[in-house]
Structure formats: structure tokens, C-alpha cells
Amino acid sequence: MLKIAALLLICLGLIHSYLGEKYILKRLFKRTNIPHLYGSDDFTKNTLRFAWHITSFAWFGIAFVLAFETMPSNLLLYTMSLVFLVSSFVSGYFSKGKHLSWLCFLAISFLTFFSTI
Numbered sequence: 001m002l003k004i005a006a007l008l009l010i011c012l013g014l015i016h017s018y019l020g021e022k023y024i025l026k027r028l029f030k031r032t033n034i035p036h037l038y039g040s041d042d043f044t045k046n047t048l049r050f051a052w053h054i055t056s057f058a059w060f061g062i063a064f065v066l067a068f069e070t071m072p073s074n075l076l077l078y079t080m081s082l083v084f085l086v087s088s089f090v091s092g093y094f095s096k097g098k099h100l101s102w103l104c105f106l107a108i109s110f111l112t113f114f115s116t117i
Contacts, residue, residue: 013056
């Protein structure tokens with residue numbers, strides 16, 4: 001049953017990212033009244049985009065954990081560490097380091113990874 005739940009999460013994440021990009025984000029970004037931060041609306045648009053897709057990516061990590069529910073605890077921690085490491089890179093890249101979530105995600109990733117040692 002958990003493998004079916006994991007498969008549903010993967011499908012949900014893929015659909016969430018694809019349809020969200022196509023029907024929500026692209027339409028939203030055509031608007032002219034998006035808040036301007038740091039001199040333009042780029043920061044706002046990139047923040048919305050990475051936050052939208054990080055949600056899907058987190059679901060992929062949870063799906064992996066569900067699919068392998070009998071995994072050793074270290075593998076679970078490595079999976080979570082990887083999810084937060086990628087989340088850190090994504091938020092740092094799309095915000096050019098201005099959205100400080102990348103620091104928090106990176107700290108969570110390192111703390112989770114090094115707790116296995």
C-alpha cells in the first residue's frame with residue numbers, strides 16, 4: 001500500500017509542477033501588478049516559482065521514504081538531507097541568494113547528514 005501511496009505522490013508532484021507552471025505561474029507572471037522587490041518583479045517571480053516546485057520536490061523525497069519504509073534510519077536521514085540540500089540550491093539559485101530560506105535548508109541538510117556520523 002505504501003508503494004502505491006509513493007507512486008501517487010510522484011504523480012501528484014509531476015502534475016503539480018507541470019500544471020502549476022502552465023496554468024498558474026505563467027498567467028500570474030503576465031500581470032503588471034506583481035510586487036517589485038530589489039528593484040524589479042524578478043525576485044517575486046523567482047520566489048514564487050522555486051517555492052512552487054520545491055513543494056513537488058519535497059513530495060518526491062517523501063515518496064522515496066514511503067516506497068522504502070523498511071530502510072535503515074541512516075538512509076532515511078540521507079534522503080532528507082538530500083531533499084534539503086537540493087532545496088537550498090534551488091532557492092539560492094532562483095533568488096540569487098536574497099531569499100534566506102537557502103541558508104535554513106542548507107543548515108537542515110548539514111545537521112541531518114552529520115547526525116549520522
